[in-house]
Amino acid sequence: MDKDGLQKILEASFDEIFVVDSEGVVIYVNKACERHYGLKASEFIGKSSYELAAKGFWFPSVTPQILRDKKRISLIQETLIGVKLLVTATPVLDEKGDVSMIVMNARDVTELEKLKKELDNITNLAKRYKTEAEEFRKKELDTSDFIICSQKMNDAFEVAKRVATVDSNILILGESGTGKSYLAKYIHKMSKRCKCPFVTLNCASIPEQLFESELFGYTSGAFTGASKSGKPGLIELAETGTLFLDEIAEIPVGLQAKLLEVIEERRFIKVGGKEAKTVDVRILAATNRDLKALVDKGLFRDDLYYRLNVIEITIPPLRERQDDILPLVNYYIDKYNKKYGCKKYFSRGSLDILLSYSWPGNVRELSHVIERLVVIVPDDVIKPHRVSHLSSEYDVSLEHDRFPSCAQLVPLEDALKKVEKEIVITAHNRLRSSYKVAEALEISQSKAYRLIRKHCEDGVK
Numbered sequence: 001m002d003k004d005g006l007q008k009i010l011e012a013s014f015d016e017i018f019v020v021d022s023e024g025v026v027i028y029v030n031k032a033c034e035r036h037y038g039l040k041a042s043e044f045i046g047k048s049s050y051e052l053a054a055k056g057f058w059f060p061s062v063t064p065q066i067l068r069d070k071k072r073i074s075l076i077q078e079t080l081i082g083v084k085l086l087v088t089a090t091p092v093l094d095e096k097g098d099v100s101m102i103v104m105n106a107r108d109v110t111e112l113e114k115l116k117k118e119l120d121n122i123t124n125l126a127k128r129y130k131t132e133a134e135e136f137r138k139k140e141l142d143t144s145d146f147i148i149c150s151q152k153m154n155d156a157f158e159v160a161k162r163v164a165t166v167d168s169n170i171l172i173l174g175e176s177g178t179g180k181s182y183l184a185k186y187i188h189k190m191s192k193r194c195k196c197p198f199v200t201l202n203c204a205s206i207p208e209q210l211f212e213s214e215l216f217g218y219t220s221g222a223f224t225g226a227s228k229s230g231k232p233g234l235i236e237l238a239e240t241g242t243l244f245l246d247e248i249a250e251i252p253v254g255l256q257a258k259l260l261e262v263i264e265e266r267r268f269i270k271v272g273g274k275e276a277k278t279v280d281v282r283i284l285a286a287t288n289r290d291l292k293a294l295v296d297k298g299l300f301r302d303d304l305y306y307r308l309n310v311i312e313i314t315i316p317p318l319r320e321r322q323d324d325i326l327p328l329v330n331y332y333i334d335k336y337n338k339k340y341g342c343k344k345y346f347s348r349g350s351l352d353i354l355l356s357y358s359w360p361g362n363v364r365e366l367s368h369v370i371e372r373l374v375v376i377v378p379d380d381v382i383k384p385h386r387v388s389h390l391s392s393e394y395d396v397s398l399e400h401d402r403f404p405s406c407a408q409l410v411p412l413e414d415a416l417k418k419v420e421k422e423i424v425i426t427a428h429n430r431l432r433s434s435y436k437v438a439e440a441l442e443i444s445q446s447k448a449y450r451l452i453r454k455h456c457e458d459g460v461k
């Protein structure tokens with residue numbers, strides 16, 4: 001084939017063919033260069049590829065590496081007009097083994113690169129969503145053993161969810177057994193610190209003399225009996241995580257100033273130590289006492305109180321969230337039935353007692369009562385006399401002869417009257433309105449009114 005024929009083939013190639021000599025001077029480039037650089041071939045010929053690369057016609061440059069390594073390489077280059085090229089550069093060696101020229105063929109892979117990038121983005125996004133979804137599912141699953149049905153509990157958990165991520169100190173208030181410790185763990189799990197430790201210090205359970213060494217740790221030989229290697233304090237163990245100070249009202253007065261310093265400066269000194277250490281912890285605190293009243297009485301430092309109480313969440317007592325009682329009873333009877341391999345259930349009457357009881361010990365008491373009943377009641381059905389101690393209104397003596405037994409032959413009229421009286425009194429005591437009694441017993445309001453007047457000493461409300 002003659003030179004013209006060869007030239008035609010090279011020009012017809014859709015891929016770019018770019019040739020430089022051993023000095024890096026461009027000796028040939030075909031028409032494809034117009035698409036790749038927006039320039040004619042004549043504008044390249046005779047120019048130094050080093051200079052062209054230095055002016056940013058393409059990046060990265062391949063010539064220096066080929067001249068050095070004398071080996072074929074492929075790489076992605078970007079041209080000054082943003083075209084992405086897949087370049088394969090092949091050295092042509094002379095008889096001495098030196099590079100006499102470099103032949104490069106380049107294919108436009110801009111679209112391909114774009115697609116690859118999009119695919120990478122999609123894959124990364126999918127990965128991110130997957131981890132986020134897993135995190136979320138994990139967090140959501142964590143509340144499956146915690147019953148939140150009432151509006152008041154929902155509100156408290158909504159606030160907790162919102163403030164979990166802001167890293168501020170939170171004070172959780174509520175009577176004993178309402179779920180304050182659980183809420184603290186929930187806040188930790190919903191926070192950015194969820195993968196780091198959650199450390200609880202129960203301020204009521206540590207003797208005052210040991211408090212400081214428990215919280216701050218001690219250095220070797222800090223006091224008689226101290227371990228030789230020293231000991232890290234709970235605050236150090238909580239590094240990057242959350243320190244939960246339960247029953248904070250019980251913290252010894254003398255230590256309140258030290259705790260304040262930790263909270264304000266995030267610094268502490270170990271017992272027997274000289275240097276202050278810094279820590280990165282989030283502080284959550286809880287108490288079932290009226291902390292503000294203790295501040296007013298001078299028993300709790302007000303500056304510490306305000307530091308701890310950046311955000312306050314109160315968990316209402318169970319008696320103020322009636323809607324949670326039945327779901328909690330169902331949850332715990334199920335839990336303890338599984339634990340003890342039983343099939344116990346509450347009769348309607350005993351459920352009524354559980355629902356109207358005030359639960360001063362809150363959920364902890366409810367859980368204990370149900371566990372005890374599941375263990376001690378021999379029958380599957382748990383009847384009202386088993387829970388009568390929880391009812392101030394319920395008269396145990398009524399239990400056995402409450403309704404005439406079917407085996408007894410008593411005048412029907414008397415038996416019916418007795419049942420009617422019992423039902424009306426129960427309904428009236430619980431519902432305190434003739435309208436509600438009528439609705440519950442499915443009778444007219446006027447009949448309910450009449451029956452309440454007849455049977456109930458305190459009349460109609």
Ligand SMILES: Nc1ncnc2c1ncn2[C@@H]1O[C@H](COP(=O)(O)OP(=O)(O)OP(=O)(O)O)[C@@H](O)[C@H]1O
Pocket residue numbers: 145146147148174175176177178179180181182183246287288328363364367
């Ligand atoms: N809503 C709930 N659903 C299920 N279990 C609950 C609920 N609230 C509390 N509990 C359970 O009741 C018990 C007491 O809860 P927790 O220890 O969190 O209460 P607390 O307010 O911190 O009590 P204290 O003030 O005595 O330390 C725990 O076993 C907890 O799992």
